[in-house]
Amino acid sequence: MNIEITKPAMAWFKEEFGQGEELTPIRLFGRYGGCGNLQSGFSIGISQTEPVNPKAIQEEGGFRFFIEEQDMWYFNHHSVKIKYSRKNEEIEFEYEESATS
Known part of the structure; x- marks a missing residue:
């Protein structure tokens, strides 16, 4: 399981979330509703919150x-x-x- 971010997406995150001296945490999670194409009826949500038990980090x-x-x-x-x-x-x-989970 990998997380990849393109340069234009990174510029968007910097504009939307700002950038401090420390790493800004961005959580990706499944949420009900929206326009996702991986799980029917769900989409990706994003939030600025500290990790608790992360499985994938980039x-x-x-x-x-x-x-x-x-x-x-x-x-x-x-x-x-x-x-x-x-x-x-x-x-x-x-x-x-992913080849491995």
Whole structure:
């Protein structure tokens, strides 16, 4: 399970969440509703909260992106790539089945 963030997506996070002297934590989690395409009826939520029991972590550009163990059900053995859509002016998520979970 990997988390990848493109440069345009990183710029979006810096604009939306700012950047301090320490790593800014960004949690990815499955939430009910929205327009997700991995689990029917669910989508990815993001929040700025400290990790408690992270299963996947990616530190990059002053941010700590992570997925808690309790949220792994949503990703169902898939890695996630966070992109920015200039057309829609929002972040988007792509998934790829992981060789290992």
